[in-house]
Amino acid sequence: MKTVNINIAIGEYSLSELNDLQQTLVKKAIEATANSYSPYSHFKVGACLRLDDGTMVIGANQENAAYPVGLCAERTAIFAAQAQHPEHAVTHIAIAARNTDGELVGKPISPCGSCRQVILEIEERYGRDIEVLLYGRDKIYVIKSIKDMLPLCFVNSDMEGDSAHD
Secondary structure, three states: OOOOOOOOOOEEEOHHHOOHHHHHHHHHHHHHHHHOEOOOOOOEEEEEEEEOOOOEEEEEOEOOOOHHHOEOHHHHHHHHHHHHOOOOOEEEEEEEEEOOOOOEOOOOOOOOHHHHHHHHHHHHHHOOOOEEEEEOOOOEEEEOOHHHOOOOOOOHHHHOOOOOOO
8 A cells, every 4th residue: 555645835924925917816805795695594605706817706695495497606707707708817816704603704715616616727728827715814825726726637638548547
């Protein structure tokens, strides 16, 4: 047996340590929490992404009494961007949330598995990394690629033939 260690590097910043673009994305993600429709969980999530032409697109979580048909903030932003600007790659995504008391969360929140897979698919589609900014009042995580959050990720090329196994 062999043990494999997988290590990732995550930058930890305060808001003031981020560059202007990153600060703008985080602030817009925070603002997008106001667009959340979350009458059941009362957990308001906002996302703001940037396209390679500079366009910014926001999203907010949308809940429904039939829970599985709701949608996370990250995916609402990505799907809106893909529907309106399919020719442009996503370069950044910032995510922020407010807890059930309406306060900004203290520690960074992370995308769910479905959102991670969608972000991964967009990275694969355009052949470029997406910088992920996870906002928390106490600290902000900056991750260079969603692959850092999915070190054993599954992508389309994994379904293609592998001569080593033929």
